[in-house]
Amino acid sequence: MADEMMEPGGGGVTKKFLYVNRKAPYGTIYALESLEVVLIGAAFEQDVSMIFADDGIYQLKKGQDTTASDMKNFSPTYRALEMYDVEKLYVEKESMDARGLTPDDLVVPVEVKTAAELGDLMENQDVILSF
Amino acid sequence: MKFGICINEGPYTHQASDTAYQFTKAALEKGHEIFRVFFYHDGVNNGTRLTTPPQDERHIVNRWTELAEKHSLDLVVCVAAAQRRGIVDADEQKRQGKDANNLAPGFRISGLGQLIEAGIQSDRLVVFGD
Numbered sequence: 001m002a003d004e005m006m007e008p009g010g011g012g013v014t015k016k017f018l019y020v021n022r023k024a025p026y027g028t029i030y031a032l033e034s035l036e037v038v039l040i041g042a043a044f045e046q047d048v049s050m051i052f053a054d055d056g057i058y059q060l061k062k063g064q065d066t067t068a069s070d071m072k073n074f075s076p077t078y079r080a081l082e083m084y085d086v087e088k089l090y091v092e093k094e095s096m097d098a099r100g101l102t103p104d105d106l107v108v109p110v111e112v113k114t115a116a117e118l119g120d121l122m123e124n125q126d127v128i129l130s131f
Numbered sequence: 132m133k134f135g136i137c138i139n140e141g142p143y144t145h146q147a148s149d150t151a152y153q154f155t156k157a158a159l160e161k162g163h164e165i166f167r168v169f170f171y172h173d174g175v176n177n178g179t180r181l182t183t184p185p186q187d188e189r190h191i192v193n194r195w196t197e198l199a200e201k202h203s204l205d206l207v208v209c210v211a212a213a214q215r216r217g218i219v220d221a222d223e224q225k226r227q228g229k230d231a232n233n234l235a236p237g238f239r240i241s242g243l244g245q246l247i248e249a250g251i252q253s254d255r256l257v258v259f260g261d
Contacts, residue, residue: 013251029215030139030261033172036211040243044251127250129137130258131172 015126017046021056023131026071031059034131035077042084049125050081051118052110053092057099060091060106078108092118133164135249139260141173142191143184148177151259152194159202167205167249168195170238172260175218178208180235192235199237206238207245 019038023030041048052060059078066073081087091110096102103110113121122128136155140147155165170177182192199206208218219227220234234240250256 015251017247017250029172033212037171037243037246041247043244044247046247046251127256128258129246129250129256131139131260 015046016124017041017048018122018125018128019048019050020122020128020130021050021052021059022054023059024055025059025061025064025075026066026069030131031056032072032074034129035059035074037129037131038081038086039077039084042086045085048086049088049090049121050086051090051092051121053095053115053118055095057091057095057101057106060089060108060110061101062105062107075107081108090118090121132158133166133252133254134158135166135246135253135256136168137246137249137256137258137260138168138170138174138177139172139258141176142182145173145261147259147261148174148191149189151257152191152198154257154259155204156198159198165202165204166253167207167245169246169249170206170208171212171243171246173216174260175208175213175216178206178213178235178238179218179233181233182235196235196237204237208234208238208240209246210240210242213240 021034025031064073064075089108089110090113093112093114136151138148138151142148155168159165177191177195184190195206198204218234219229219232220240221232223240224232
């Protein structure tokens with residue numbers, strides 16, 4: 001692809017990138033295409049964090065089965081994030097509680113933070129991409 | 132200030148592409164720099180020259196083309212999102228063996244790295260979408 005003609009790395013600049021995932025994995029394409037941004041962005045060696053909130057938490061849910069819906073089950077890809085040095089994964093406590101989920105229900109290890117704590121985290125970012 | 136712009140929604144169905152245009156235009160008029168405008172998700176549909184709205188409505192695509200011409204804007208359509216949605220330039224037409232192309236003047240197709248770069252190089256990356 002005509003893609004990455006530019007040399008990844010952003011000229012030695014490292015910024016704090018935060019991806020906020022708020023949408024369910026299926027139903028809209030946001031979750032899938034957002035994950036593509038994270039994977040491509042990893043080549044730029046930035047300081048990356050991800051938040052999963054609202055229905056975005058379902059992106060990480062174990063046991064996804066999409067065989068009947070003709071959708072690609074891309075949940076295994078989240079397990080590969082570690083290899084891309086994307087290891088700071090946060091889940092919003094309120095969203096988690098509202099959906100009756102615990103970290104044990106998720107395909108990757110996460111850190112649970114309250115909405116207020118996530119607000120502080122956002123405060124300290126350079127770039128926030130919300131999908 | 133140097134801004135990067137990311138547009139995640141399609142034209143005419145969602146306010147985001149209109150607001151992004153108004154923001155970009157206003158920023159330029161105030162003397163700010165726009166490093167790049169990146170079109171992602173359904174936002175890639177802002178870049179098809181086949182768009183033909185009723186005559187008494189704003190022409191969202193032509194509006195971008197004109198603004199790009201006037202200010203040498205870098206309008207980038209994400210290749211992966213574009214391929215899914217049938218937005219094609221002459222190169223992609225050849226590469227994919229399609230019988231037509233539809234990318235509007237002033238736009239170019241490139242990869243997601245362009246969005247990340249906009250985040251790195253701009254003082255602020257402003258995202259327009261849901």
